[in-house]
Amino acid sequence: xxxxxxxxxxxxxLSSILPFSRKEVYRAWTEPELIEKWCxxxxxxxxxxxxNYREGGEYRITAAMPGGRLQVIHGTYLRITPGSGLCYTxxxxxxxxxxxxxxxxxxxxxxxxxxxxxxxxxxxxxxxxIVRVLQAENASVAGA
Numbered sequence: 001x002x003x004x005x006x007x008x009x010x011x012x013x014l015s016s017i018l019p020f021s022r023k024e025v026y027r028a029w030t031e032p033e034l035i036e037k038w039c040x041x042x043x044x045x046x047x048x049x050x051x052n053y054r055e056g057g058e059y060r061i062t063a064a065m066p067g068g069r070l071q072v073i074h075g076t077y078l079r080i081t082p083g084s085g086l087c088y089t090x091x092x093x094x095x096x097x098x099x100x101x102x103x104x105x106x107x108x109x110x111x112x113x114x115x116x117x118x119x120x121x122x123x124x125x126x127x128x129x130i131v132r133v134l135q136a137e138n139a140s141v142a143g144a
Contacts, residue, residue, distance in 0.1 A: 012120045019113040026083050029105055035061070044071070055080050059088070078102070090120075 018025050028034045032049040040046055044063045047070075051059040054077065061073040075089035090101040101122040108115040 010120075010122060013117065015115060015117045017110050017112050017115055022083055022107045022109060022114045025107055025114045025116060026085075029086060039063075039073075040071075053077065053080070079104075083107070 028038065030053055032051050035051070036046040036049045039049070039061055040063045043066050047062045047064060049059070049061050051057070057077050059075060059077070063071050063073070065071055071092070074091050077086060077088045079087040085104065085106040087102065087104040090103050101120050104119040104121075106117040108117070
């Protein structure tokens, strides 16, 4: 299993079969009025979704978390393949801060609708953290 990117970043990949056409699924990723309905946990209130949907364009999502704390998610569209996918940065804080990720969405025709493959590069590094914990645990057992 590959748990690291080319620079040692965390990589996570998920795939799902959605019972809708590629065109419909692509719209859900690109139209602000649809993005606001799914982009945050259901108990958050999405206040705004602003997009400049083009390669090099930026987006910004502002939402209120339970309790009223504001969360801003922002990034840049790196690659756009109309009807087939997109790649963008996802930031929870400063543009180069610890919350920076690169997200790639690939859409493929499937007999039951659309296969959506979502790949996240960067992020919180759970696989790497688990490896470090288990390596440390094994080293302490071996040294005991």
